[in-house]
Amino acid sequence: MQFDGAQNGALPLMTRACAPQSCDQCGVRDRAICADLSETDRDALSRIGRRVTLHAGQTVMWEGDDSMVVANVIEGTLKLATSTGDGREQIVGVVYASDFIGRPFGARTPHSVTALTDARLCLFPRGRFDGFARDHGDLQHRLLQRTLDDLDRTRAWMLLLGRKTAREKVATFLLDMARRLQADPTGTIELPLSRQQIADILGTTIETVSRQMSDFKRRGIIALVGRRGVRLVDGAALEALAEGV
Amino acid sequence: MQFDGAQNGALPLMTRACAPQSCDQCGVRDRAICADLSETDRDALSRIGRRVTLHAGQTVMWEGDDSMVVANVIEGTLKLATSTGDGREQIVGVVYASDFIGRPFGARTPHSVTALTDARLCLFPRGRFDGFARDHGDLQHRLLQRTLDDLDRTRAWMLLLGRKTAREKVATFLLDMARRLQADPTGTIELPLSRQQIADILGTTIETVSRQMSDFKRRGIIALVGRRGVRLVDGAALEALAEGV
């Protein structure tokens, strides 16, 4: 079971919307789906959306809700999750700056979206975004590319969930995070996830994650610094463990 | 580990290609991604592709291969699969008539595609398909819709793989098949999958699948007829088991 800090969702988003601002200073404008748009088109799209600030723990959309909004992630990390009726949770995706979230061209949001860190979004009403996308082949193509990539990544993750051991899962996870996150000068990465959330990604329990990490540490393969910090000492060994060797 | 009947792949496909034939008699032309195309456009697309027949067990594409072809499934059932280095396999999707297979707009095929039953495809060279799709917004939109749906389904399956018990997995699987497959007059469905393949979908073993099914049968919830036949006697009970009640 998963307790998020602030479960107050959409309403505070409204109140925290910033004044419209141009895409000029947007940190992700070359990587987000709007990257290929002409200046005019991008301005038009920008006027449909609004910038929104999120605190860690806030949920933007809930599983099963009507699909009302979609967004670009400008900054921060968020999780996508589904749960069983009795509260077991599975994280089905983690999104980073420049990623796209929400369910365009569909009535329902199939999973919840919750900020793991403080985050900023460029939020669009779904209906207006859909309309805009239909008229702009470039945008739609970019969205298709991204969705195809997501699908590939998601399917690769199914292999982990269905067939890998706890040790392989944790090793794979650490390598994945190291690839995604920027290490500090000492080579340490700061995980944007708690142990519980890591367990929810890997389809295991907090205790198993902890035991595996302690084991890696004992073997000198990683170093743990504080609660969220990890330094990969022996990457090759970790790769081997991830492959089940 | 998984042994497929004929592991001879692409070559026989060539030899079995039929003479080009129009889309007029195509059984999936109202449901496949080409459904929205004008008659002229559909003919143009049709001329890019060719009809191909597949026998159960034949593999059309292998994981990691260059992405050379994409296809519509005209008839039959196929599996999409990935495996670990040491041969553990996970089925990441099952596709039916009117579904689309292959990796457009990408260099690599991220999973293998293998026929579970005899099948017929409408096969396109990827490069030419990509080009055509770029010029036809309707086709691209339809492909996007389908990919978004696939992604939703795949993420829902992650919950099963990561968080459900063996009993819940098998119950969920049977309900899923009952929804997809047409039952005969006695209410029996013919599974297009062996026990091993079911295990590869559910991330478990053949023995566990078999034990769960025997248990359901003992309880009078399902009836097993022959090797592949299943009749759902008490659907409500199965729904309950699928939810972990």
Add this chain to the structure above:
DNA sequence: CCCATGCATTGACCTCTGTCAAACCGCCGG
């Protein structure tokens, strides 16, 4: 600066499911 709170770690135990092995039996070919 220190304490309290909540996350993380560690331990003990137990169960579910995987593994190995044998028996069973549909289904196809002769």
Add this chain to the structure above:
DNA sequence: CCGGCGGTTTGACAGAGGTCAATGCATGGG
């Protein structure tokens, strides 16, 4: 119609990992 093959079922057993519980220890508020 029969026999054998290959998929399936069943059994016995072991172990990975889940559960419950206690302890440890970062981190932030007073």
